[in-house]
Amino acid sequence: MNFLAHLYLSGESDELILGNFIGDYVKGQQYLNYREDVQRGILLHRRIDSFTDNHQLVRQCARRFQPSYGRYAGIVTDVVFDHFLAKYWSAYSVYTLRQFSKHVHAVLLSNFIQLPSRVKGFLPFFxxxxxxxxxxxxxxxxxxxxxxxxxTSLPEQTDFAMQVLTDEFGLIREEFEAFFSELVYFSENTFGVEIKKPVTHGLWADNVL
Incomplete structure (x- = not known):
C-alpha cells in the first residue's frame, strides 16, 4: 500500500503513525534503533506490505497495469488504491481527510530528528x-x-495508468473495497490497531468488522 493507506491503518497511535510512515526506509534490523511502539509501526508496515502483495484481488488489479509497467504494476496499484481511499475517505474515517493529514504532518514534524535522511529530504515537499x-x-x-x-525506476507510463483508471474505474473500486475491508480487519486484529470508523456506514454493515 501507499502512504495514505499505511497511515490510516496506524489508527490512533502517533508512534504507529511514525513507524508506519518510515517503514520503507528502515531496513533489516535497523528498526531496533527506535522506541518500542515505533518498532511496532515499522513491523506493521512490513506485515501490511506482505498481506497486500500476496492478496489475490491486488494481483488481479495489478494485471491491468502490467502491459506498460511490468513488474512495477503493483506499485501503481498501491497508488491507485490510495486514490480510492482518499476519494471516499468519509466512508472510512470519522475525521476529515484534512484533519487527518494535518495530524500526520504534526506527528512527523515533531519527530523530525528521528526520520531517516531520505524521509527528511522529501517531507517538506510532501x-x-x-x-x-x-x-x-x-x-x-x-x-x-x-x-x-x-x-525512481518506475516506468514513465502515466498516461497509460490514468487511462486504465478511467476505463476500469468501477471494477477497480470494487476490488479495492473488498480488499481493503480485509486489510483493515487484518491490521486491527493482528496489531490491535484502533481505527475510528463511521460504523453505521453501509460499507461496514455486512463486513466482519
Whole structure:
C-alpha cells in the first residue's frame, strides 16, 4: 500500500503513525534503533506490505497495469488504491481527510530528528503540496506517478495508468473495497490497531468488522 493507506491503518497511535510512515526506509534490523511502539509501526508496515502483495484481488488489479509497467504494476496499484481511499475517505474515517493529514504532518514534524535522511529530504515537499489530500483527485494521482517516473525506476507510463483508471474505474473500486475491508480487519486484529470508523456506514454493515 501507499502512504495514505499505511497511515490510516496506524489508527490512533502517533508512534504507529511514525513507524508506519518510515517503514520503507528502515531496513533489516535497523528498526531496533527506535522506541518500542515505533518498532511496532515499522513491523506493521512490513506485515501490511506482505498481506497486500500476496492478496489475490491486488494481483488481479495489478494485471491491468502490467502491459506498460511490468513488474512495477503493483506499485501503481498501491497508488491507485490510495486514490480510492482518499476519494471516499468519509466512508472510512470519522475525521476529515484534512484533519487527518494535518495530524500526520504534526506527528512527523515533531519527530523530525528521528526520520531517516531520505524521509527528511522529501517531507517538506510532501507537506507543502498536501500530498495525502491530493490523492483524492485524479490529477494528484497523475502527479504522484509522474514524480515517481522521474525519480525512481518506475516506468514513465502515466498516461497509460490514468487511462486504465478511467476505463476500469468501477471494477477497480470494487476490488479495492473488498480488499481493503480485509486489510483493515487484518491490521486491527493482528496489531490491535484502533481505527475510528463511521460504523453505521453501509460499507461496514455486512463486513466482519
Amino acid at each position: 507537506i507543502q503540496h498536501r500530498r495525502l489530500e491530493s490523492y483524492a483527485h485524479a490529477e494528484g494521482i497523475r502527479q504522484s506517478l509522474e514524480i515517481m517516473g522521474r525519480r
